[in-house]
Amino acid sequence: MSARDEFDARLARGGRSDRLFAALTWGAAASVALGFAWILVDLCIGGMPRLSAGFFLESPRDAGRAGGILSILVSTGLLLAVALAIAVPLGLASAIFLAESLRSGAALERVVRQSLDVLAAVPSIVFGLFGYAFFSGLLGLGSSILAGGLTLACMVLPIFVRACEQGLRAVPEELLQGAAALGLSRTATLRHVSLPNAAPAIVVGIVLGVGRALAETAALVFTAGYVDRMPRSLFDSGRALSVHVYDLSMNVAGGEASAYASALVLLAVLLVINATASLLTRRLLAQGRA
DSSP, X not given: OOHHHHHHHHXXXXXXXXXXXXXXXXXXXXXXXXXXXXXXXXXXXXXXXXXXXXXXXXXXXXXXXXXXXXXXXXXXXHHHHHHHHHHHHHHHHHHHIIXXXXXXXXXXXXXXXXHHHHHHHSOHHHXXXXXXXXXXXXXXXXXXXXXXXXXXXXHHHHHHHHHHHHHHHTSOHHHHHHHHHTTOOHHHHIIIIIHHHHHHHHHHHHHHHHXXXXXXXXXXXXXXXSOOSOOSSXXXXXXXXXXXXXXXXXXXXXXXXXXXXXXXXXXXXXXXXXHHHXXXXXXXXXXXXX
């Protein structure tokens, strides 16, 4: 076989490999899309007949079989607000410390990174037991929205810190050198250069944290409780939307329709948050390029 024929044969084998790889990739993507579509259709069929204005404006009645989810939405919003109010400033400060203050490869940096990775992989039930023992028991918060929100903050922190850290480390070195050449202090460089360029990663970290917090059930059962009435303060017990779906589907006979509708609302909220974050990220990136 001549060199030309051998080259043509290798090119043909390479083309077949590329086509096979492309087919497998498209197949995997289609499987994910079909799985999501199946879940969405199932939720719409089971939950749409239950949706109405009253479903969003009334509190649950008859253990959730009747009424709506107004108190559930309020409790979920308060839990999320407490979690983000604690996790975002603390996580951003930790990410700045890791990216700006610690020398790369230092022992402390490795310890902190490994700790964050371990915390991100800890099952939610472990966080729930920790929150129950520390926030609810030791601090005396009991089953309350504040205890549940603090527990969610502990769960969100590892994800948020790593996302922010990667964004800060991805800031082009030329921009940092240019800021130093202009005589900007480290604080001014962080404020005017690093943080604006890392804004898309910060937004992604917040979205990932919100997604985990909204979908959490096990940790909130131990800390925030099951009560479905309207909370009067952060020290009242409150039922998150995910816990409401679990309770209706597992513990309430005849609650399937409300469970489907609540799950559909939860999925819609997650989709809206992700779409908003994607739009905001694109705008921030476009401003950065401009």
